[in-house]
Amino acid sequence: MKVVLIKGKLVDLCVLDPQDDLTAYERWVNNEETTQYMAIGRYPLTARMLVDYIKKYNSSNDFLLGIFLKIDGRHIGNITLHYIDTQNKSAEIGILIGEKDCRGRGYGHEAVAILAAHAFRKLGIHKLTTGMVDGNIASQRMFEKVGFKQEGRLRESFFLNGHYYDSLRYGLLFSELKEG
């Protein structure tokens, strides 16, 4: 029985349990195209490693939630709220829509928007941050649609296949959140 933490119109964000079926998750993180702009995917990840990752993640400073379609309960991706800093009231968001046929349908936007609303209203977070590799247009546009603004560029900080890429830093304040 899934524990739904945050309900949306298209997706629900549910607590991931190490006992859950992680087959889809294992497939996503080992898919070169899916992880091309991500820090994961550089070396193979087994289901066992993902179980350890989930256990490590779900603490008071970090949590990892599954993104499930409301229409059929399919697990399509994961979203994280991490580096929760209770002094500065900030936290970082990360997201992966693993199922390719589910990208570009508004699921990523809704997942980030409802997690951001939860972080601001329920957790008292003042500022959310995120980052992506320069060139990950889908990620940039999706976060911008939620209201995130670009705040910085870290030069040549992402190394992949013999090349260095810049990383972009984005931030969001509660007043800037676009929920719809």
Ligand SMILES: CC(C)(COP(=O)(O)OP(=O)(O)OC[C@H]1O[C@@H](n2cnc3c(N)ncnc32)[C@H](O)[C@@H]1OP(=O)(O)O)[C@@H](O)C(=O)NCCC(=O)NCCS
């Ligand atoms: C990046 C990602 C999370 C975006 O989620 P998504 O569900 O595909 O995005 P959405 O459908 O919610 O799109 C929101 C907006 O972003 C823009 N967008 C999405 N995909 C786009 C693409 N491929 N190219 C250009 N703009 C795009 C659109 O403006 C869209 O709004 P619109 O449909 O009203 O025009 C998803 O594609 C993904 O997980 N990719 C692989 C892993 C990854 O790169 N994760 C992010 C690491 S930082």
